[in-house]
Structure formats: structure tokens, C-alpha cells
Amino acid sequence: MSVDAESTQPILQSYVGFDSITSQIEKKLLKRGFQFNVMVVGQSGLGKSTLINTIFASHLIDSKGRTQPDEPTRQTVEIHSFTETVIERGVKLRLNIVDTPGYGDQVNNENCWEPIIKYIKDQHSSFLRKELTAMRDRFIQDTRIHCCLFFISPTGHSLKPIDIVVLKKLTEVVNVVPVIAKSDSLTIEERIAFKHRIKEEMAFHNIKLYPYESDEDDEQDAALNESIQDLIPFAVVGSEKTIVVDGKTVRGRQNRWGVINVENENHCEFIHLRNFLTRTHLQDLIETTSLIHYESFRSKQLLALKENGQQQQQQHH
Amino acid sequence: MSHPRRPGNRKNVKKGFQFTLMVVGASGLGRTTFINTLCDAEVVPKRECDEPEMAHIEEGIKIKPYTVELDEDGIKISLTVVDTPGFGDMIDNEYCFQEILGYLEQQYDDILSEESRIKRNRRFRDNRVHALLYFIAPTGHSLREIDIELMKRLSPRINIIPVVGKSDSLTPGELADFKKRVMEDITHHKIPIYNFPYDPEEDDDETVEENSELRSLLPFALIGCEEEVTVNGRKVRGRQYPWGVVEVDNPQHCDFVKLRYALLSSHFQDLKEITHDYLYENYRTEKLSRSTDSASDNDSGEEDEHSRLKEEQFKKEDGKLKEIEDRVQRELKEKQQELWTKEQQLMSLEANQIHVQ
Numbered sequence: 001m002s003v004d005a006e007s008t009q010p011i012l013q014s015y016v017g018f019d020s021i022t023s024q025i026e027k028k029l030l031k032r033g034f035q036f037n038v039m040v041v042g043q044s045g046l047g048k049s050t051l052i053n054t055i056f057a058s059h060l061i062d063s064k065g066r067t068q069p070d071e072p073t074r075q076t077v078e079i080h081s082f083t084e085t086v087i088e089r090g091v092k093l094r095l096n097i098v099d100t101p102g103y104g105d106q107v108n109n110e111n112c113w114e115p116i117i118k119y120i121k122d123q124h125s126s127f128l129r130k131e132l133t134a135m136r137d138r139f140i141q142d143t144r145i146h147c148c149l150f151f152i153s154p155t156g157h158s159l160k161p162i163d164i165v166v167l168k169k170l171t172e173v174v175n176v177v178p179v180i181a182k183s184d185s186l187t188i189e190e191r192i193a194f195k196h197r198i199k200e201e202m203a204f205h206n207i208k209l210y211p212y213e214s215d216e217d218d219e220q221d222a223a224l225n226e227s228i229q230d231l232i233p234f235a236v237v238g239s240e241k242t243i244v245v246d247g248k249t250v251r252g253r254q255n256r257w258g259v260i261n262v263e264n265e266n267h268c269e270f271i272h273l274r275n276f277l278t279r280t281h282l283q284d285l286i287e288t289t290s291l292i293h294y295e296s297f298r299s300k301q302l303l304a305l306k307e308n309g310q311q312q313q314q315q316h317h
Numbered sequence: 318m319s320h321p322r323r324p325g326n327r328k329n330v331k332k333g334f335q336f337t338l339m340v341v342g343a344s345g346l347g348r349t350t351f352i353n354t355l356c357d358a359e360v361v362p363k364r365e366c367d368e369p370e371m372a373h374i375e376e377g378i379k380i381k382p383y384t385v386e387l388d389e390d391g392i393k394i395s396l397t398v399v400d401t402p403g404f405g406d407m408i409d410n411e412y413c414f415q416e417i418l419g420y421l422e423q424q425y426d427d428i429l430s431e432e433s434r435i436k437r438n439r440r441f442r443d444n445r446v447h448a449l450l451y452f453i454a455p456t457g458h459s460l461r462e463i464d465i466e467l468m469k470r471l472s473p474r475i476n477i478i479p480v481v482g483k484s485d486s487l488t489p490g491e492l493a494d495f496k497k498r499v500m501e502d503i504t505h506h507k508i509p510i511y512n513f514p515y516d517p518e519e520d521d522d523e524t525v526e527e528n529s530e531l532r533s534l535l536p537f538a539l540i541g542c543e544e545e546v547t548v549n550g551r552k553v554r555g556r557q558y559p560w561g562v563v564e565v566d567n568p569q570h571c572d573f574v575k576l577r578y579a580l581l582s583s584h585f586q587d588l589k590e591i592t593h594d595y596l597y598e599n600y601r602t603e604k605l606s607r608s609t610d611s612a613s614d615n616d617s618g619e620e621d622e623h624s625r626l627k628e629e630q631f632k633k634e635d636g637k638l639k640e641i642e643d644r645v646q647r648e649l650k651e652k653q654q655e656l657w658t659k660e661q662q663l664m665s666l667e668a669n670q671i672h673v674q
Contacts, residue, residue, distance in 0.1 A: 044456060044458060044461070045454060045455075045456020045457060045458050045461075046456075063458070065456065065457070065458030065459070066458050066459045066460075066461075067458055067459055067498060068459070069459070069498075069501045069502045069504070069505030069506070070505060071459075073461065073462040073465070105461055105462060106462050106463075107409075107410050107411060107462055107463045107466055108408075108409040108410065108411055109408050109409065109410075110408055110409050153345060153454075154345070154483075154486075155344055155345020155346075156345055157344055157345055158369075158372045159372050159373075160372075160406060161372070161373050161374070161375045161406070161407060161408055162408045164372060164373040165373070165408070182455075182486050184486055184558070185455075185483045185485060185486035187556055187557055187558055188558075188559065197369070197372075200369035201369040201372045201373075203369070204369040204370055204372075205373065253488055254488055255485070255488055255489070255560075255561070255563075256489060256569055256570055257485075257558075257560075257561035257562055257563050257564070257570060258558065258560035258561025258562075259560055259561075260558075260560050261560070264559075266559050267559050267560060
């Protein structure tokens with residue numbers, strides 16, 4: 001006699017108390033803390049470091065821009081990884097920020113994306129190796145990139161050829177969230193037209209951006225994702241300096257013709273990006289990295305290993 | 318390091334003059350809008366949004382000259398603006414520099430060959446470029462590799478004036494720091510830009526003050542705008558943001574007005590003279606010495622150059638004289654031939670007449 005769980009759901013006669021599992025999990029997780037790895041990709045001078053510092057409301061990373069005349073221009077793309085733990089209401093977040101200075105800064109930028117793709121894949125690779133070890137750690141340290149912020153220069157025209165090449169390659173291995181950097185140099189009209197163009201180009205090249213559609217999404221999730229997809233790419237402005245506006249202290253930029261309030265939704269979309277990354281999709285970004293990108297990498301690797309093994313066996317015989 | 322200063326002469330050429338300006342910079346830095354703002358007209362058509370399929374195609378740099386007739390307080394200016402769309406937009410931009418250099422040298426070559434003609438074309442059009450505005454991205458850091466490379470490679474052939482494009486994305490503090498760093502970078506890399514040269518001993522106070530002020534503004538902070546908006550009841554050329562209006566013609570907001578005045582009123586003469594007397598002369602010397610004996614010692618110095626050039630000139634003039642001589646001889650012969658024929662005819666006529674009688 002098989003019981004169909006959907007149609008005959010038993011009614012509990014009294015309170016059991018297993019609903020507390022959520023707080024049991026929470027307690028465990030709070031002790032362990034969370035890990036979030038974010039990478040920034042874009043030409044120097046687009047405000048990458050400033051944006052990260054603005055999102056997490058603290059000076060986490062320094063700009064890697066060239067400021068001294070005797071500093072040589074970078075000839076290759078470097079990967080700089082920086083970890084800092086931030087705490088909010090008892091919740092520990094171990095933040096790993098991966099900067100990519102040198103990207104797009106040379107006269108000849110051919111293949112400048114290769115070190116970046118390699119780094120992302122290396123993290124998957126290292127995780128896989130640790131997983132497959134016979135005596136493995138209980139909790140494998142997760143260095144896989146959960147989110148890649150891609151910075152688009154506010155030209156107001158369209159994506160550059162290099163942007164398209166790199167976006168295609170990045171979206172295959174990591175969750176990519178594109179932003180329009182320094183968007184305070186675009187009027188609202190220019191911003192709308194620019195976004196529209198970018199979306200058209202991304203659609204034309206079949207570039208798959210996060211968030212992805214999932215069967216698990218309920219109506220609410222789907223609606224939220226749709227509104228996010230509408231906004232992307234986020235037109236942002238970053239600032240670590242504070243200004244007083246109407247008696248309130250906000251982060252902003254002061255010009256001779258006005259004050260830009262980073263936290264004002266009419267000025268830019270920083271708030272939307274911040275909420276998206278930290279308040280609504282933080283957990284999903286981490287999970288999708290594991291369930292989609294890592295899985296895809298893993299299965300390719302294991303299949304390749306298997307084929308390799310079979311070939312070697314055949315050679316022996 | 319800068320080009321030598323011509324002795325101060327700010328002639329006000331009332332009858333009008335010609336000036337050629339090239340504009341170089343990556344797309345999206347406001348280059349085209351600047352041209353239209355400078356001329357107060359849509360000289361360069363707004364870039365029509367191509368199909369999204371075109372975005373990934375690397376088109377390479379194009380050189381596009383546009384000529385407009387301007388009127389500056391009664392003075393007529395025939396301004397040619399050379400736009401360079403596509404600069405810096407490709408994945409590999411090595412080729413860009415050569416394209417621009419090739420164009421500049423082509424104009425010099427045209428003049429060179431025109432000068433050496435025996436019979437010169439009176440209506441020959443001088444297309445040499447007198448100044449190059451180079452648009453730097455408002456990163457807030459310092460110069461990028463492509464900026465340094467371009468200015469280094471082109472400065473021997475043209476007056477370069479660096480400017481900051483879309484400077485309204487920087488706060489006043491950031492802009493001041495950026496300008497300082499850029500100039501330090503330029504000095505460090507020994508790049509000879511046009512820096513409004515003056516001689517504190519030779520020139521009058523006014524000139525010294527004017528030039529040192531302009532020099533202190535380098536690189537010029539630019540904003541371009543073709544539309545008008547209303548601010549406090551006034552109509553101004555500006556960009557309307559949710560937080561305020563940036564006015565193009567307001568010297569508090571950007572350096573557009575000062576640059577325009579320098580280019581079209583106060584310093585065009587200096588720029589043209591430096592182009593002709595110094596940059597073009599250098600090119601000419603280099604080119605001619607290359608074409609004669611490339612194996613000759615580079616240390617032979619200017620004197621040998623000079624005597625070699627004089628020799629060439631003599632040879633040419635010798636040639637001309639010989640041509641004339643030959644022509645005269647030919648004509649003489651022809652005339653003698655004619656005379657002889659006529660004589661013969663006369664003689665035969667006389668003979669006939671005698672016969673008849």
C-alpha cells in the first residue's frame with residue numbers, strides 16, 4: 001500500500017516542534033560564519049574599488065590605479081585576492097574580494113581575459129581535488145567565485161568588442177552581474193538609451209546573465225528576478241565620502257552644480273545593486289555557483305578523466 | 318620640454334584665416350560632441366545607433382575631416398576639424414597610431430612635393446594639421462598606456478594639447494588632483510606637448526599672464542553639449558542631471574570657453590607658426606636626408622645637411638636653365654628652317670617671273 005505524499009498529507013494531532021530546525025541550522029551557521037567571494041572586472045579608473053567599499057560600507061580594498069609618474073603601466077593582468085571578515089548583528093561574513101588590475105588597460109588587450117578565466121577555473125579545480133581526496137576536510141574552504149561584477153565604461157554608445165568577447169567567456173564559468181560604472185556622467189535619457197542598447201547586444205550574442213530562471217522559483221521569486229533582469233545592467237555611482245543632504249548624512253559626491261546622493265534611487269541604482277547582492281540574492285549566488293557552475297565544471301572534468309583512463313587502459317593492452 | 322617660442326606677435330588677421338584641428342580619443346569621451354559644441358552646429362552627424370549585431374565588429378580607426386566656416390567677432394575662420402572615430406576601440410590598438418601618423422605626414426609630403434615643383438599651383442590647399450586635441454578618460458588616476466604611447470609618437474609631428482573628456486564625472490577636488498597627476502606623468506615621460514610657451518624676459522606682462530594661466534589649466538577639462546536647457550530662466554547650453562545642470566559655457570564648470578578662445582582667437586597663430594617653422598621643417602629635413610644617402614653618418618650635423626640641400630637646389634636650377642636653353646635653340650632652328658623655306662619659295666617665284674617675261 002503506497003502512500004502518495006501529495007494527496008494524503010497527515011494532520012498533526014499536537015505540536016511536534018520540528019519547525020525549530022530552521023533556528024537550529026541558523027545557530028550552526030552563525031557559529032561557522034559565511035563565505036562570499038566576489039570578483040571585479042573592468043578597466044582601471046571605473047571605480048571598482050570604490051564601489052566595493054560603498055556596497056560593504058567600509059574601506060576594504062585600495063584602488064590599484066596608477067597614480068605615480070614613475071609607476072610603470074601594467075603589462076599583464078594580475079589577480080589580487082583580499083580577505084576581510086565583516087560582522088553585522090552577530091552574523092560573520094568572510095569576504096574575499098578578487099581584483100583584476102591590468103585588465104583592458106594595455107594598447108594590445110588580446111587575451112587579457114585568460115588569467116581571469118584561468119583563476120576562476122582553478123578555484124573549481126582546487127575544490128574538486130579537495131572533494132575527491134580520500135581524507136578530506138570536513139568543511140572544504142570555498143574559494144570559488146560566487147559573483148563577478150563586470151564594469152562597463154559609461155560611453156553612452158554600445159558595448160565594446162572586448163566587452164562582448166569577455167562577457168561571453170565569463171558567463172560560461174561564473175555568475176556575472178554587469179554594472180554601468182560612474183553613471184553620473186550620463187543624463188537619465190542617455191542612461192535609458194544606453195541600457196537598452198546593451199540589453200539588445202547581450203540578447204543578440206546570447207549572453208546568459210545571473211539571475212537564471214529556475215523551476216524552483218515561485219511566483220514571488222520569479223517576479224523579483226524579472227524586475228532585476230529589467231534593471232540590469234545597474235547604473236551605479238560609488239562613494240566613500242559622506243555629505244549632509246537635508247540634515248541627513250549620506251554617501252555622495254559634491255560638484256559645483258549639485259550633489260549626487262549615492263543612496264537616492266532617483267540619482268542612481270546603487271541601492272538596487274546593494275540590496276540585490278546582499279539582501280535578496282546573496283545566498284542564491286553562493287548556491288548557484290555550487291549547483292550550476294561547479295557542477296558543470298565537475299562533470300566535464302570527471303568525464304575527461306574517465307576517457308583519459310579508458311584510453312590509457314587501451315594503450316596498455 | 319616644449320617647442321621653441323615664436324617671438325610674440327598676436328596678429329589679428331582681419332581678412333580671415335584657415336585652421337586645422339584634429340581630435341583624437343577613444344569613443345565615448347565626448348569627442349564628436351565637442352566638435353559640434355565648438356562649431357555650435359551639428360558638423361559631425363550624431364552616431365546613428367547601428368544594429369546590435371555590429372557591436373562586436375572591430376572597424377578600426379577612420380580619419381574624417383569636416384570643414385566649417387565660422388565667424389568669430391567679425392573674423393572669418395575656415396576651420397577644418399579632423400575626427401578620428403575608432404581610435405582605441407579595438408582589442409589590439411597598435412595600428413591606430415600609424416594611421417594617424419600616416420595622415421599627418423601625408424599632409425607634410427603634399428606640401429613638400431608642391432614646394433619642389435617648378436610651376437607651383439597657386440591654389441594649392443594647405444591641409445597640414447595645426448593642433449591635436451587628445452581626449453583623456455576621466456579615470457581620476459593617471460595616464461593609461463595608450464595615452465602615453467599616442468602622445469609620445471605623435472608629438473614630433475604635431476602640437477598636442479591634452480584635454481579631459483566628460484570632465485563632469487569628476488568633482489572639483491578630483492579634477493585638480495587628476496590634472497596635476499597627468500601633467501606630472503607628461504613631464505616624467507618627457508612628452509613635448511603644446512604648453513602655451515612664453516618668455517618671462519622677452520614677452521610683456523599680459524602675454525606672460527595669459528599664457529601661464531592657460532598652461533595651468535592643462536589638461537583642459539571639457540564637457541560637450543549641443544542642447545539647451547533652462548536654468549533660472551536663462552537658456553544655456555548644458556546637461557540636465559537629476560542633481561543639477563552642468564553648463565558648457567560656464568568657466569566654473571569646465572574649461573571649454575578658455576580653450577575655444579585659445580584655439581580660435583589668441584593662439585591659433587602660434588600653433589600655425591610652430592607647425593610650419595618647426596614641426597614641418599624637422600619633417601622635411603628628416604625626409605630629405607633619408608632619401609639621399611641613408612648610409613651617411615648621422616653625426617654629419619646640420620652643416621652637411623645644409624650644403625647637401627643647397628647642392629640639390631643648384632642641380633635643379635641648372636636643369637631648369639638647360640631646359641630653357643634647349644628650347645631657345647629649338648625655336649631658333651625652327652625659325653631658320655622657316656626662313657630658308659620662304660627664301661626658296663621666293664627664289665622659285667622670281668625664277669618663274671623671269672621665265673614669263
